[in-house]
Amino acid sequence: MAKHGLKEPTRLATRDDSGLYQVIVETPKACRNKFAYDPHKRIFCLRKVLPAGMAFPYDFGFLPGTLAEDGDPVDVLLLMDEPAYPGVVVQARLIGIIEGEQIEGKKRVRNDRVLAVADATHRYADVKKFTDLPAHFIKELEEFFVNYHRLEGKQYQLLGCHGAATARRLIDQAAA
Numbered sequence: 001m002a003k004h005g006l007k008e009p010t011r012l013a014t015r016d017d018s019g020l021y022q023v024i025v026e027t028p029k030a031c032r033n034k035f036a037y038d039p040h041k042r043i044f045c046l047r048k049v050l051p052a053g054m055a056f057p058y059d060f061g062f063l064p065g066t067l068a069e070d071g072d073p074v075d076v077l078l079l080m081d082e083p084a085y086p087g088v089v090v091q092a093r094l095i096g097i098i099e100g101e102q103i104e105g106k107k108r109v110r111n112d113r114v115l116a117v118a119d120a121t122h123r124y125a126d127v128k129k130f131t132d133l134p135a136h137f138i139k140e141l142e143e144f145f146v147n148y149h150r151l152e153g154k155q156y157q158l159l160g161c162h163g164a165a166t167a168r169r170l171i172d173q174a175a176a
Contacts, residue, residue, distance in 0.1 A: 009087065010039055010073055012064035014171065020091040020119050021171075023076045025061040028083035035086045037062075044086040051151055057144055059084050066174040069110040070102065074174050077141065079127065080118035092116035096130030097167035098142055099159040102149060111156070113145065114167045129163055 009024045016022055026035045032050040037043075050056075059080060062073035078084075078092055095115050102111040117124045127133060142158050149156035 008039065008042065009037060009089070010062075010064050012089070014063050014065040014175065016091055018091070020093060021063060021076075021116060023061045023078050023090045023092045023116060023118075024064055024073075025059050025078065025084040025088045025090060026086055027056050027060040028085060029057065029059045029080075030055050030083060032056075037087075050148070054147070054151070057141065059090070061090075063114065063171060063174075066171060068112070068174050074114055074171055075112070076114045076116050078116050078118060079124045080121050081123050091119040093119060093128075094164040094167045094171075095127060095132070096161060096163050097170060098138075098145065098161050099166075100145060101157045101159060103155040103157060112170055113141075114171070115141075130161060131163075
């Protein structure tokens with residue numbers, strides 16, 4: 001039995017035995033609160049609150065066993081029928097990636113967002129690649145991240161949206 005807190009979710013395997021990716025949900029869909037796992041406290045903590053009128057469009061989480069250029073595990077935007085809860089593991093398949101760069105002053109850091117679909121879904125069951133989604137849907141996701149960063153006083157430059165093969169390469173490079 002663990003002394004305190006949760007089992008370290010960042011140390012879980014990136015994929016499960018079936019080959020699906022394991023996404024750890026941090027922030028539920030339609031939530032203004034931005035939660036993040038704190039490995040030192042071993043619990044999910046409130047990091048910030050989005051401004052009125054702004055909320056996460058879909059569940060937002062990370063892939064355990066990865067470390068992205070920004071120092072955090074690889075970010076995942078997870079499409080599923082209903083919002084999950086912080087700390088829940090959701091098996092998902094990759095459909096693409098929104099590549100982007102976060103800019104603060106002269107410092108530029110890659111901050112990509114993997115797009116994934118929950119394995120247990122009805123609404124997105126037929127979505128196998130990001131191009132199965134309407135073009136305006138992807139544009140809205142991209143604009144969310146641009147505005148999200150701008151409200152933090154940062155700039156987010158979109159570098160493109162690519163398929164699952166590009167997402168897998170990023171994940172392989174980020175394997176911790």
